[in-house]
Structure formats: structure tokens, C-alpha cells
Amino acid sequence: MATHHSSTAIEAGQAPPAAKPRGCDRLIAKLSAASSLSSLDEAAAREMCSNVHHVQAKRDIIREGDTPEHVHVILEGWAARYKVLPDGSRQIVAFLVPGDFCDLHGTILREMDHGIVALTPAKVAFVLQKMVQDLAIDRPVLGRALWRATLVDEAVLRSWIVNVGRREARVRIAHLLCELYARLALVGLAADGEFELPLTQEVIADATGLTPVHVNRMLQQLRAEDLLVLESGQATIPDFAALAKVAGFDPNYLHRERLVRA
Amino acid sequence: MATHHSSTAIEAGQAPPAAKPRGCDRLIAKLSAASSLSSLDEAAAREMCSNVHHVQAKRDIIREGDTPEHVHVILEGWAARYKVLPDGSRQIVAFLVPGDFCDLHGTILREMDHGIVALTPAKVAFVLQKMVQDLAIDRPVLGRALWRATLVDEAVLRSWIVNVGRREARVRIAHLLCELYARLALVGLAADGEFELPLTQEVIADATGLTPVHVNRMLQQLRAEDLLVLESGQATIPDFAALAKVAGFDPNYLHRERLVRA
DNA sequence: CGTTCCCTTGACACCGATCAACTCTGGTGG
């Protein structure tokens, strides 16, 4: 059900009449984070969002082994990259939020080496790979922004390796929360320490390399320390600096030139 | 002590007279893995290797926070990407072997979010970023190969998250060994189950999220199972299929179109 | 009003960390 993304204060104030697909606003916010886009660039980005599909929660957007013809962009909702092991266990290797690309690498690498699943009902733009390639050539600023997004994704992957490799459970979860807050803030989906967090504890477990049971206990601990408030999919971080300190969170790896907040 | 990279059968058969810097052969082997390079492309790649520096073991090639002016390419020896945590512990997030790029992302991202350290004495090509950028435009096939290399690196990062997140110690190490073998084979530095592995157990520990003590025990176990032979920096995998089975190793994520071996 | 999904709790087992010592090797210098 469309419980997530009830319109926020940020979205309000726009002309309500024309049902303009504001999903792509997130994409544009993200792409213009480094270098501001010209109106032509922005129009091109908007055109990418013209072919929108709705995906149900728990449905795969792409499967491992697929050779996608489109580049997929998350416009609304959450998704996750994941790999499954022979024993059936799952490791989530990235969370995808509005504005994120699922498979920009599909333009160069033939086959998906992992799957992408919708964690909530989601709106996903399907962009023909050819269109992306042409765009990258015709609009170099935009092309560069696309590559930039890929490289930041890579930096996030490195950060995740550190997270699962060297941090203990409680800190690991704290770091994940800090990252999600920072990334959501960048696209206007988090502010004042609050954001929607439509993740089950099992999903968090699969992302942090823990078990759901232990995630539960660690979340309780974070709540007991007043570092986190969770209620019905809404997360509140009362004191971001405090949480960041516990997590050892240094946002430099997100490469936000335009700072959102410390 | 140039103990590593004693000339192999593969390297033999070339004209020995001119001291041609064959370090770049590894680079070319890697870049031509997907699409064969024209002689012009190859010449361009060779030119990238013209400015070679020697780096001592344990010296940083780049530090976190640096804004490099060059793209660095490993021509000989091993290096590692790493991040250090507030408590001083280190997590290695990638191994770099001959043919690998240290910081192709430097052309787009300003600041390094991690350091790169030489694990052995190494030869490193310093290429001006501008040269790389021009090359990527003038020689599109080569430019594409560069991006391809970046995307494969990204796939390897995902694989590492799975490794530290969901595999137990022994299997984790086995998987790392499989990956290294496959990658080295691609550039002609591994064959017949043998390759040089100049890593201390501490380094392996930092890469797998374990302690040196436990790495030691797990390596002993792998040896006791006849899955691995280690002697003075030389690794032998008597039965790759068996090790791959233990590791749950599926090389698809390395995106080798030109298969080296199963 | 039962079913399903998710969160929660407790008892217990175990993998891997920690701490500390010892060996072995190669290198260095007296």
C-alpha cells in the first residue's frame, strides 16, 4: 500500500494541478549535487523519467544473469541490490532510494552479477540504454554526472566492506543509519533528523551481515541510548552528531560537494 | 630483492634485447580482455606506462584525502586499497595487482576516500589525468575498456561485501584465493594452479575482516584438506574445482568474456 | 476472527577474538 511517501512539507508548495511526475525531482537533485545542470540538461534528465513502471514490494526489478535493455532509475520507494549464496542466505550489498540508478553499468557490462528487489512498492523509470548513451555524449555535463553517481556508489560499497568487516553489530547498524540519513537528505527525503525507513529488521540484517534477532537487540540498545526513535516506518535521529560519533561516521566517502549538513 | 615476477614461460619468447618495459603488458592484457584493441589503442596504452615510479613496500601510493593529479597503474607488485577506523584497525577493501588502476575515479571525484599502500616493492605508472581523459575521447574503444575496468572493480567490491558479510572464515579465505587466482590468470600471472602470493597473514586478515591468528588457523585447515599449498610466497591450488566448490566461487562477477579457465 | 508478517524475548551453543608465549627465518652488526 502506498503508506510511504505521503507528501512532505518539501513537496508541498508546488502547483498541484498538473500531475507532474515529481519522482524525477529526486533524480535531478542527485545529479545536480556536484555540478549544476543547465535547463537543457535538466530537460534531458526529465525525459529519462518518461517511461515509468510500478513495481510491487518484494518483486525483482532485475535478476542475476539478466542482460537488461534498459537502465532503471528508482523514482519512488526503496530497492536493494543483493546476492544469494549457495546455502540460500542473502546479502544485500546496496540500498537504492529515489534518484538512484539500478544498472548504469548495464551499458558496458553484459550480464547482471546480482539481483535488485523492490523493498516497497516502487516507481521505476525504464530508460533505453541507447538513450542514456546518446545523452552522455550529447550532454557531457549530464554524462559526467551519471559517471559520478556510479563512482559514488562504488565509494559506498567500500564503506560497506569496512562496515561488515570491522565494526561490531551496534556500531554497524548506527553507521548504516547515518549513511541512509545523509543520502536521503541529499535528495530531500530526510530533514531535521527524520526520514521514512521502510525496512524490516530482516532486511537490515541482510545488509549488515547479522541475524534478525541480533539486529532487534541492537536496535533496542540504540533506542535505549536515545540515539534512535523508530515508530511505524518512521525513523528519528534526535542527535545526529551523537549517532555519528558512535558510528565513526565520516561522510567524506559520499563526496557531497554541496554540503547538506554535517 | 626482486624475488617476485621472475620471468615466466608466458613472457619468454619475446625479443630480449631492448629492455622494453613489459609491465604494461599486464595492463594491455587486462584492457583487451573484453574487446580487442587496435594497434593504435595498444600504442596509446603503452604510452600511458611511460612515466614509471618505483614504490617501496609498505609505502603509501596515495593517501586518504589526497587530490591526485595522476592516475596510477600498477605495473609490477601488489598494492591494497584500505580504510582505517577511529580505533586504528584497518580494513583492506581491494587488492591491486599488475594491470589494475588505483584511482581512475580521480578524474571525476576530487578527493580520495581511502588510501592505497604498496604491499610489495612495486612499479607504478603515473599518468596525467588529462592524458587519460583525452585518450578516453580520442580512442573510444580504449575509453570504454577503462570504464569497463572500473565497473568490474565495482563488481568485485560487491563480492567482497558478500564475503565478509555472510561467509565463515575458512570459506571466506578460500573465496579470496579463488578470486585472486582468477584475476591473476587473466593477466598471465597465474597458471596451472600456481601463483605468487606475497601477502602476510595479517594482510589477509585485514582483507577478510578476521584476526591474523584465525587466518593462520584457517590456512592450516585448508592445507590439511589439500586445498592449498603455501611455501615462501608461492601459492599452489592443487584442485581448483575443489577449492571453488568449498568457496562457493562463481566467477561470473569478474565479467571475463574471454574465459581463462573454469 | 483467523492468518500472516514482523517484532520481541530467553536460553544456550559456538565461532572467532583476545592474550600471551614460543618458534623460525633472514638480516645486521660486532
Added chain:
DNA sequence: CCACCAGAGTTGATCGGTGTCAAGGGAACG
């Protein structure tokens, strides 16, 4: 030539963080 030293590998004893298993509770949904 031998004493010494530093770095790497090895071993054993013990501790603790997470996993595992199992059961119960609560909210949303049909």
C-alpha cells in the same frame, strides 16, 4: 662466525559477541 634482532608464523587457553532455536505477542489484513 656468531650474537642479536625484527618480522612473520604458530600454538594454547580463555573470553565474549553473535548465531541458533524456540516460543510468544501484536498489528494489519482478508
